[in-house]
């Protein structure tokens with residue numbers, strides 16, 4: 001007999017995963033390697049070690065180890081806020097009148113307010129272990145910077161954050177949370193780096209973008225002794241750390257013999273989605289299961305749905321290696337939409353390759369539709385969702401409504417990556433009817449796509 005499913009499926013500490021799952025190791029056709037932009041040869045460990053911590057470079061380049069043990073120090077930190085709950089959205093199902101069963105994995109139960117802490121703590125740990133003084137990074141909406149600040153203060157590391165200017169101005173509270181944890185926060189583009197000065201000259205008055213903040217952070221790390229750069233999404237190592245989300249989700253569902261039909265996540269650089277789907281996709285690649293996976297992105301920054309699958313720079317400053325991914329071009333600067341964490345021009349190589357192989361669907365949604373879903377969700381499920389997460393809510397509701405029409409009783413699981421307390425200016429625009437749905441034209445996209453590097 002099937003057990004009754006509680007509103008929240010909690011795991012206990014002992015059920016926290018012992019290892020991360022490295023999805024690439026399960027893929028027959030691997031993502032294309034990162035290339036050195038000067039030689040166009042695959043980047044070496046030596047080259048990457050100038051920018052990143054050594055053990056993280058090993059993880060970045062490892063495409064054969066299926067599982068990588070989580071160090072005890074990281075696991076102990078995880079225990080402060082994990083395992084995170086998997087919630088059965090009974091109230092949402094009832095409000096929608098759908099026969100579908102809906103679950104969401106909630107990653108907003110920590111001060112940083114999002115899943116980003118899962119990788120921040122791992123990256124800070126390896127930096128400390130290597131004896132570094134500090135790390136530099138970029139942050140868009142501020143979630144990553146907040147998470148990294150928390151992680152750095154825990155391990156006693158210095159933390160320099162370049163924050164996309166539009167967010168720095170729109171989200172002063174985020175900035176102060178970071179400073180509370182001891183981080184040094186600079187709006188990007190800034191005059192503190194050569195690349196920042198160059199971008200400001202070329203695009204005076206720019207709102208900034210994740211890409212240009214990355215370039216500044218890389219420069220700040222490589223020009224300082226004892227510093228390395230760390231990144232909150234896009235890279236393989238970040239997907240690896242985020243697999244803790246999917247592993248817990250799978251354990252929780254298995255406790256109640258639940259098999260999902262559809263797994264949905266929002267996709268900025270692709271780390272939460274890559275982490276959520278990791279163990280499920282691994283089973284699928286081994287022929288043990290058959291799921292539908294859906295990546296949801298903003299219509300204003302549609303890398304998977306309208307980008308090109310090509311080698312491109314990971315950053316506007318063109319200092320990082322080249323990655324083969326669905327991209328809008330590294331010079332693409334999206335309109336200042338209200339999901340800062342999804343304003344990235346590309347998509348992590350693993351998800352790009354899975355999409356190219358037809359294993360991962362993608363859809364783009366408009367932001368007013370996203371906020372409608374966010375508000376609806378807040379009213380019925382109680383949680384105030386982040387705009388980024390609300391992209392997944394939108395798609396989950398749409399799938400549940402399709403089930404209502406067809407009468408199908410599908411099981412839908414989605415990632416609720418974080419809370420929206422720092423996004424109230426965006427909610428305000430929505431409530432006042434002042435939110436617009438800017439969608440770039442093909443001509444707009446062509447401008448940045450035409451500047452893709454020739455590989």
Ligand SMILES: *Cc1c(COP(=O)(O)O)cnc(C)c1O
Pocket residue numbers: 113114115116141143144232233234266267268269270271272273341342386388389417418419
């Ligand atoms: C950063 C962020 C995202 C998007 O990043 P991914 O790397 O694509 O996961 C989604 N939701 C929240 C709340 C975020 O902070």
